[in-house]
Amino acid sequence: MSTEKIPYKIYLTEDEMPRAWYNVRADMKVKPAPLLNPGTGKPMGFEDLTPVFCDELVRQELDNDTAFFEIPEHIRDFYKMYRPSPLVRAYCLEEKLQTPAKIYYKFEGNNTSGSHKLNSAIAQAYYAKEQGLTGVTTETGAGQWGTALSMACAYLGLDLKVFMVKCSYEQKPFRREVMRTYGASVTPSPSDTTAVGRRILEQFPGTAGSLGCAISEAVEVATSTPGYRYVLGSVLNQVLLHQSVIGLETKAALEKYGVVPDMIIGCAGGGSNLGGLIAPFMGEKLRGERDYQIIAVEPKSCPSFTRGTFAYDFCDTGMVCPLAKMYTLGSSFMPNPDHAGGLRFHGMSSTLSQLYHDGYMEARAVSQTDVFEAAEYFARVEGILPAPESSHAIRVAIDEAIKCKETGEEKTIVFGLTGTGYFDLVAYEKFHNGEMKNYIPSDEEIAASVAKLPKVE
Amino acid sequence: MSTEKIPYKIYLTEDEMPRAWYNVRADMKVKPAPLLNPGTGKPMGFEDLTPVFCDELVRQELDNDTAFFEIPEHIRDFYKMYRPSPLVRAYCLEEKLQTPAKIYYKFEGNNTSGSHKLNSAIAQAYYAKEQGLTGVTTETGAGQWGTALSMACAYLGLDLKVFMVKCSYEQKPFRREVMRTYGASVTPSPSDTTAVGRRILEQFPGTAGSLGCAISEAVEVATSTPGYRYVLGSVLNQVLLHQSVIGLETKAALEKYGVVPDMIIGCAGGGSNLGGLIAPFMGEKLRGERDYQIIAVEPKSCPSFTRGTFAYDFCDTGMVCPLAKMYTLGSSFMPNPDHAGGLRFHGMSSTLSQLYHDGYMEARAVSQTDVFEAAEYFARVEGILPAPESSHAIRVAIDEAIKCKETGEEKTIVFGLTGTGYFDLVAYEKFHNGEMKNYIPSDEEIAASVAKLPKVE
Numbered sequence A, B: 001m002s003t004e005k006i007p008y009k010i011y012l013t014e015d016e017m018p019r020a021w022y023n024v025r026a027d028m029k030v031k032p033a034p035l036l037n038p039g040t041g042k043p044m045g046f047e048d049l050t051p052v053f054c055d056e057l058v059r060q061e062l063d064n065d066t067a068f069f070e071i072p073e074h075i076r077d078f079y080k081m082y083r084p085s086p087l088v089r090a091y092c093l094e095e096k097l098q099t100p101a102k103i104y105y106k107f108e109g110n111n112t113s114g115s116h117k118l119n120s121a122i123a124q125a126y127y128a129k130e131q132g133l134t135g136v137t138t139e140t141g142a143g144q145w146g147t148a149l150s151m152a153c154a155y156l157g158l159d160l161k162v163f164m165v166k167c168s169y170e171q172k173p174f175r176r177e178v179m180r181t182y183g184a185s186v187t188p189s190p191s192d193t194t195a196v197g198r199r200i201l202e203q204f205p206g207t208a209g210s211l212g213c214a215i216s217e218a219v220e221v222a223t224s225t226p227g228y229r230y231v232l233g234s235v236l237n238q239v240l241l242h243q244s245v246i247g248l249e250t251k252a253a254l255e256k257y258g259v260v261p262d263m264i265i266g267c268a269g270g271g272s273n274l275g276g277l278i279a280p281f282m283g284e285k286l287r288g289e290r291d292y293q294i295i296a297v298e299p300k301s302c303p304s305f306t307r308g309t310f311a312y313d314f315c316d317t318g319m320v321c322p323l324a325k326m327y328t329l330g331s332s333f334m335p336n337p338d339h340a341g342g343l344r345f346h347g348m349s350s351t352l353s354q355l356y357h358d359g360y361m362e363a364r365a366v367s368q369t370d371v372f373e374a375a376e377y378f379a380r381v382e383g384i385l386p387a388p389e390s391s392h393a394i395r396v397a398i399d400e401a402i403k404c405k406e407t408g409e410e411k412t413i414v415f416g417l418t419g420t421g422y423f424d425l426v427a428y429e430k431f432h433n434g435e436m437k438n439y440i441p442s443d444e445e446i447a448a449s450v451a452k453l454p455k456v457e
Helices: A055-062 A073-082 A091-097 A118-130 A144-156 A166-171 A173-181 A195-203 A211-224 A237-256 A272-286 A350-357 A368-382 A388-407 A425-432 A443-450 B055-062 B073-082 B091-097 B118-130 B144-156 B166-171 B173-181 B195-203 B211-224 B237-256 B272-286 B350-357 B368-382 B388-407 B425-432 B443-450
Strands: A020-022 A068-070 A087-089 A102-107 A135-140 A159-165 A185-189 A228-230 A263-267 A293-299 A309-314 A323-328 A362-366 A412-417 B020-022 B068-070 B087-089 B102-107 B135-140 B159-165 B185-189 B228-230 B263-267 B293-299 B309-314 B323-328 B362-366 B412-417
Touching (some): A091 A388, A144 B368, A159 A173, A166 A185, A237 A272, A237 A412, A293 A388, A362 A388, B020 B272, B091 B102, B102 B237, B102 B388, B118 B144, B144 B173, B159 B166, B159 B211, B166 B173, B185 B211, B263 B272, B263 B388, B272 B350, B272 B412
Parallel strands (some): A159 A185, B263 B412
Antiparallel strands (some): A309 A323
16 A cells, blocks of 8 residues: 555556456356347357357357456557556545545546447457458447447458448438548448348338347348458447456556545446446455445436346347346337437346346436536536546536535545547537436336336246 | 666656746747737837736746746646646557657647647636636637637636637537537637627628637737736747647656657647647757757648748738747738648747757648548557647658668657547548548749738838
């Protein structure tokens, strides 16, 4: 433990960066339920998954026992281009709030993709390249994941076909251009380049597309093009594994200064950032070594943890993906399009769902305008324009710091600042103009989509 | 000198960050010529300048003798929110180019303004606040400077009125929204809120505005509003002084690993980034302690160094500002609007102009498509999407590294990566679509605007 003053930003040296990812499933007494084949209802094994995903990634997906996976040197070199990411002591925020709490945030936005997504993108692209594949396909909505993957594929010389939800393709031309700069081919979805796309276009002429539809197109191209596989940026166990680099760095940086957090806060859409941030802390908690308060923050407009059901469901609205057991609002649940802050997934990572179900973490839902209020406050005080997604965590961190002011408790709060909001300024503009709405689904709406959950056993 | 492997990114510790700015003028044998009053032709003194600029900034502007100015603690604390910026060893670029050259770049883009502009914005806002002022005014074109200043003013609780060139205001709504997020008032220029704006609107109905016009409006409001002053993001001596933090950090980071550069490359518009980057190296050169090859890179479309005249000229197209002696294309020179890469200023910092005139640095002009080609290449290899301005320096750094490959020389090249291109994707799109043009002014065009230079003695 060092006695020197904690700097504004704690950077690990390159030697101190993690050399292995941590698999939290290894320490879970109750493992996450397996993926099921929607046709047969049977658990999916290696052979069932490798036509879609790279072999090594399927191994990682299915392995509930190995605690550490070595990070290949090539990936560690790539990480060094934008990592270690800083763990920031929010001195300015603490002072502004006049709170006795000590606030830290792990900032993952200092790279061109603007978010933590790059941590898994490079890993998935690497294993595809190692397997001798020529390319990968994926879908993207707002474009963070597509950007991250295009950067990784450019670095490794791998082809990339991105299916981008059509309305985003048209409304976010800048994201599309970043991907093109990195050499990716970007197709608005639904498109006439796939059978499923043509079918959807026939059924719904003029549709603006959806993530579920883009997934279906990407999977079709991956499975029908020799030398291709499909990759996904969240939800899956493998993604959480790669994202554990966030939590491992955070823990190492805190330990350098002898700091032990009381509370860890992260936003949750599919769970990739939250799962990565909390992984090593959750490991200690699971092993009974230390207790932490762990809080998932989700939007009130898409509240899978706080109002969903723990059950098997499709991961995609198109119902082509395997069934996963998770907290879900039902795959037919459509988050209100007014919701600008991402985190719009109807379900949640199986691993995090199991941990939540078993009482190892809690969840809070926050409303959109409260989130943007926190985002703007944070930007002015800490200088970073946060992504709307990340701002869900900021909201709860600020709320908790204010509570500490009231109670006088000197809690140490760590939250994940997953990315920057440079491409989300249309949402900020709505907020500034007072045009932003808060949408909260009714009980009936949620009950209706939950009623459509697939029957398993 | 350390013998350990040089990391991908060299970060100074907060203790190693500069505590004083370095004023290169103190070491110049021939000082930069003074600003002249355009009416009287007489040098402008303290009293002439304080109605427009803050007192302390005028002192810094006029002081050609003091070598070091202590950085106030409050500014150093703000710097710690986004500095030290990394000095990156471009291992991936070196490998891709197969060059024996060792390439480093100082990356100033890891902050929400996306550029180095914040280094001077916080200093100027700080001295305004110290003087008890309530607000400042400025102009902005593309918006980097306006964003930086809005961040600084938000931090210090200072009002800010930004006049944004009308066509940028309309075409770059995202930049405008970032400034609004930080609480700035942003007015499209020309506007009907100033006398000069109304006059221009009457003369040129429907005009898209210009930087010169926005300056005139900002100065009018600053000088006519009690408790206000005007601030400027480049060209001035004071700005180069603040930006010396870039060069001081770069030099300290290199010295940590015993590295001495052969060549230092920076892009040059008004000169703020280049002047800051080279300052301490130029100081050694001026004192005869060490020699460096120093290269300014400018666009062929606006070639003040390489094709301009060293003479007194107006700093603004509106001819309301003082006269400065500099390399200039004439204040009536209009850079082609097709040029997307910034660096569109007709003149150049007086300090850099004098140094260039006296043979202490050289200059190269590069064409726009060559710049974007380098930008895209760099993005794919080093992972950072560079600003078009910064990419001028990348172009020459790559050219020099390729020369080293041919000659086998192991030169150490340092260049300034001033910022990110997240808000420049319209230009990238033009490049991808093959719609980008290279504009090179004719000799007649330059001669015509140089012929209109003001007569001084």
